[in-house]
Amino acid sequence: MQDVDPERRHEVDRALTDQLFRTALPMVAASLMTAGLVTGVVYLQTGSRWVLGWLVAAIVAGGLRVPLVHAFRRAGGRPVQRWLRGFTLQVAIYGLTWGVGAYGMLGHSLAVDYFVIAAVSSKLLGSLITTYAHPPAFLAFAVTISVPTFAYEISSGDPPIVAAGLVMGLFLLACVLAVRRIHGLLRQTIVARVEKEELARRVTEEKDLAIAAREEAQRATDAKTRFLAAASHDLRQPLQAQSLLVGALRARVGGDPELVGLVDRVALTGRSLRSLLDGLLDASRLDSGAVEPVIEVFALQPLLDACVDEMSVLAAQKGLALTAAPTSLRVRSDPAVVARILRNLVVNAIQHTAEGRVLIGARRGAPARLVVYDTGPGVPEAQRETIFEDFVQLDNPERDRAKGVGLGLGIVQRLARLIGARTGLDSALGRGSAFSITLEAVDATVAGALGAAEPEASVLELDDGLDRRRVLVIEDEAEIRDAMAVMLRGWGCEVTCAESGSDRRAREVEPDLILADHRLRAGETGNDAIAEVRRRCGRDVPALLVTGDTDPARVSEARSLGVEVLFKPVEPGALRAAIRRQLPG
Numbered sequence: 103m104q105d106v107d108p109e110r111r112h113e114v115d116r117a118l119t120d121q122l123f124r125t126a127l128p129m130v131a132a133s134l135m136t137a138g139l140v141t142g143v144v145y146l147q148t149g150s151r152w153v154l155g156w157l158v159a160a161i162v163a164g165g166l167r168v169p170l171v172h173a174f175r176r177a178g179g180r181p182v183q184r185w186l187r188g189f190t191l192q193v194a195i196y197g198l199t200w201g202v203g204a205y206g207m208l209g210h211s212l213a214v215d216y217f218v219i220a221a222v223s224s225k226l227l228g229s230l231i232t233t234y235a236h237p238p239a240f241l242a243f244a245v246t247i248s249v250p251t252f253a254y255e256i257s258s259g260d261p262p263i264v265a266a267g268l269v270m271g272l273f274l275l276a277c278v279l280a281v282r283r284i285h286g287l288l289r290q291t292i293v294a295r296v297e298k299e300e301l302a303r304r305v306t307e308e309k310d311l312a313i314a315a316r317e318e319a320q321r322a323t324d325a326k327t328r329f330l331a332a333a334s335h336d337l338r339q340p341l342q343a344q345s346l347l348v349g350a351l352r353a354r355v356g357g358d359p360e361l362v363g364l365v366d367r368v369a370l371t372g373r374s375l376r377s378l379l380d381g382l383l384d385a386s387r388l389d390s391g392a393v394e395p396v397i398e399v400f401a402l403q404p405l406l407d408a409c410v411d412e413m414s415v416l417a418a419q420k421g422l423a424l425t426a427a428p429t430s431l432r433v434r435s436d437p438a439v440v441a442r443i444l445r446n447l448v449v450n451a452i453q454h455t456a457e458g459r460v461l462i463g464a465r466r467g468a469p470a471r472l473v474v475y476d477t478g479p480g481v482p483e484a485q486r487e488t489i490f491e492d493f494v495q496l497d498n499p500e501r502d503r504a505k506g507v508g509l510g511l512g513i514v515q516r517l518a519r520l521i522g523a524r525t526g527l528d529s530a531l532g533r534g535s536a537f538s539i540t541l542e543a544v545d546a547t548v549a550g551a552l553g554a555a556e557p558e559a560s561v562l563e564l565d566d567g568l569d570r571r572r573v574l575v576i577e578d579e580a581e582i583r584d585a586m587a588v589m590l591r592g593w594g595c596e597v598t599c600a601e602s603g604s605d606r607r608a609r610e611v612e613p614d615l616i617l618a619d620h621r622l623r624a625g626e627t628g629n630d631a632i633a634e635v636r637r638r639c640g641r642d643v644p645a646l647l648v649t650g651d652t653d654p655a656r657v658s659e660a661r662s663l664g665v666e667v668l669f670k671p672v673e674p675g676a677l678r679a680a681i682r683r684q685l686p687g
Contacts, residue, residue: 114293115182115183119235121235122186122239123171123185126171127168130165130168141154141156156203160200163195164196170189186239194243197243197247198246200225201247216266216365219270226248230277230280234281234284248270252270255270297318395435397434397521398435399544400433401430409445410426410462413445421457424459426461432543433543435523436521448462450474451476451535455478455534458478460474472538473537474536480531480534481535514539569593571615572595572615573617573681576603576608576616576628576631578622579619582619583601584599590617598613602631603633613643614644615681615685629663632645642664645664645666649669650671666683
């Protein structure tokens, strides 16, 4: 390692090992639940008792991680290399158990094959999130779980299965590249932290080094910001590919309820991973001070209406009524932050309300309050403070992913502090709860901008006039570019794909819409590519910028060009609705 003195090499390796073992246990329960789901589906479809034996093996192999982590903690993590070898061996055994099991489950029917392949892909993505601190562990798991399935797919001779094998190979490659990049950035962050701590110790002895210590601290902060931005981008890339491929697969299964159900289960897995990733990254960015609020005056009613439109499908799935009380209230705050707080509160209310309704309202006063009412079970008085802590869920002892992971209210608390607001909770056991935040009300006579926060798109797919619309897709990653093209052509669009704004294919089309990724090759950005195409066409072609980088600067840059930003992974329904906004009529 050339990035740190040999004397501190062990400290960096120890920090990486601590990170690896710190994330080891939270995914064990989710892994075993996934194994149970796969066993249940395959057993119901095939009746094979063999899968029951495999479930026992998977539980044993996955459970080996628990005593390993406890032994690591008792031993204080020394020596580091011993524990890294032990962890790599455990994940290799677990991956081999899954790989052999998946191979044995394949070949019964096309529906079962697709389900097993999707389950293996989801396991790969889950392992990426928990093992990026030690790439050999990810590679050990990836090889042992995917090689048997990949061998079956390529040798099957069945075109749909062979195609699935090729997609899985591309997906595995994307995951390997993401792990490599994220590990490098994490290592840089740890090295920066180690060097900062060393400088801090020297400052206490030599005051002349105070300026150098501040510069090193800033470098560590910058490294963390770069790590968060790159981690967001690289982790969202395979999630984006999965979302688009699931959408394309749904369009091809027709009315077969069995296949539709399996595709919906895969989509639910992707949404759960997206929710977990969004929560962890949002919490880290807020804690690091990487988010700056943009304060303006805006009307609340459009924001409330947008939230109801977005969340109505989720509420309807639980049989709940979701409404917003009319209001003419205007407030001074950051509309994007307030919209995010409101969405988190509404999602929390829907997840924890079994029957009845969820109501959004605004109360005038000094200060005004934005309130979300529900008819759920209520919150005991002794727990009304802890409910805003991370990973706290009062009525979810089984850790049901459908009820979230317990980050929503913690992020609400952080976002409220960011804009100088206070959170509140009124609740009655058995009757419901009212979560609220305070806002600065603005008199109707006060001049100011009244732009409401842009809502995320509805997932409803209507006959929206996309047929024969010319769409230029600018994306440098082949698997995402191809998946996007398949999706758009399924909606009737005429699609041209290019790797950059100066690509020959981009110069040969007069598009109705540009759909560009942010990070392109050779340092080019999506904004650069959009500007190049618009210059060539001589007009402001409608455009969407799709990015996995959650840096607020991305939004500011795009807004300066009049471009709407979508953050990966983009659900097919949200993408379609965004295109409808850009191409009305």
